[in-house]
Amino acid sequence: MRRIIVTVIRMVVGFGLAAYLLHLTLRRTGADLVAELAAATHGLLLAAGCLHGGVIAIGIWRWHLLLRTQGIAIAVSDTGRLNLIGMFFNLLVPGAVGGDLFKMGFLARQTPGKRTEAVFSILVDRLFGMFGLFVVAGVAVLAARHEVARLGPGYRAAAWIIGGGSLTGILAALALEFHRPILEHPWLRPLWAVAARHAPHRLAETVRRLVAGLDSYRRARATLALVLLISIVVHTAMAAEAILIGKALHESTLTVRQYFVTTQIANAFAAVPLAPGGVGQRDRGAQAFFEAFGMEHAKSGAIPLTLTLVFVFWGLVGAAVLVFSPSLRSLGGRSAPPGGAGPEGRPTS
Numbered sequence: 001m002r003r004i005i006v007t008v009i010r011m012v013v014g015f016g017l018a019a020y021l022l023h024l025t026l027r028r029t030g031a032d033l034v035a036e037l038a039a040a041t042h043g044l045l046l047a048a049g050c051l052h053g054g055v056i057a058i059g060i061w062r063w064h065l066l067l068r069t070q071g072i073a074i075a076v077s078d079t080g081r082l083n084l085i086g087m088f089f090n091l092l093v094p095g096a097v098g099g100d101l102f103k104m105g106f107l108a109r110q111t112p113g114k115r116t117e118a119v120f121s122i123l124v125d126r127l128f129g130m131f132g133l134f135v136v137a138g139v140a141v142l143a144a145r146h147e148v149a150r151l152g153p154g155y156r157a158a159a160w161i162i163g164g165g166s167l168t169g170i171l172a173a174l175a176l177e178f179h180r181p182i183l184e185h186p187w188l189r190p191l192w193a194v195a196a197r198h199a200p201h202r203l204a205e206t207v208r209r210l211v212a213g214l215d216s217y218r219r220a221r222a223t224l225a226l227v228l229l230i231s232i233v234v235h236t237a238m239a240a241e242a243i244l245i246g247k248a249l250h251e252s253t254l255t256v257r258q259y260f261v262t263t264q265i266a267n268a269f270a271a272v273p274l275a276p277g278g279v280g281q282r283d284r285g286a287q288a289f290f291e292a293f294g295m296e297h298a299k300s301g302a303i304p305l306t307l308t309l310v311f312v313f314w315g316l317v318g319a320a321v322l323v324f325s326p327s328l329r330s331l332g333g334r335s336a337p338p339g340g341a342g343p344e345g346r347p348t349s
Contacts, residue, residue: 014275021279022280031301032298037302041248052238056083060076066223085318087315087318100122103122104122107122128224128227130271135235148160253295279308
């Protein structure tokens with residue numbers, strides 16, 4: 001009961017925050033979204049929506065690769081359905097992690113003997129998604145450094161902090177690559193031994209599985225490189241969506257570099273687990289930077305709000321998948337056989 005009450009409170013607060021930020025964006029810019037959309041070039045809006053569908057598709061492929069690396073072989077269609085349903089849950093739970101929690105819960109029940117590996121694949125997927133965001137943001141801020149330098153102090157600080165976040169991603173990748181020498185260092189090995197003796201059995205077993213998961217990914221460097229490339233493509237395509245929407249709404253002030261900086265910073269704002277799916281957070285952040293770069297007030301509000309409508313549309317597609325899909329019980333019986341072979345005998349890594 002307590003968990004239900006806490007969840008309800010979080011949802012009420014999250015939806016309230018999203019509504020407030022959306023209202024603030026509209027009030028600040030005076031954007032008439034209905035009029036803007038009516039006068040827009042609808043073919044470009046359709047292209048932006050289809051491009052987001054492509055982003056979702058390659059995101060599904062990214063997670064599917066990570067599952068196979070962990071020896072969990074499920075059909076791409078099943079991975080896709082879980083991802084789409086997860087997108088719908090992102091719109092219900094504060095933060096952009098509601099879908100991750102859904103996928104973790106489902107796979108933990110449906111992959112006996114592979115629960116930690118399944119959950120770990122989701123965490124690594126999130127990690128590399130953030131890594132891709134930081135890489136694109138870092139490149140975008142560096143490329144637009146002269147435009148960024150002309151912004152106000154607060155905007156400059158936010159841009160450089162987000163852009164410099166690529167260093168965090170690099171350090172995370174290095175930790176993934178070199179975790180084994182860290183664990184086996186002669187100065188640190190006694191510390192790990194003491195921790196293992198005093199830790200609860202379930203916790204120790206979970207840690208052991210996590211280390212094994214890290215090792216499996218280290219043996220699949222080509223897969224990890226591909227996953228990182230996919231993440232970079234995802235965040236590049238999301239900037240392209242904003243550019244298409246800007247063109248559809250007849251905005252011609254900002255450069256491509258400024259669009260890239262704004263969308264990456266807005267996505268970083270949306271990753272903070274406050275409003276459901278980051279709705280409102282992304283809009284307010286994008287509007288502020290669009291305006292700071294010199295975009296017309298009405299357009300600076302209409303473009304991020306239209307992009308949010310694209311996200312909501314695909315979230316509703318996920319809701320339809322949830323309603324019309326089977327129970328997905330078939331996933332439980334498709335874990336990879338011993339030896340790490342996936343479907344049709346292909347190795348999972």
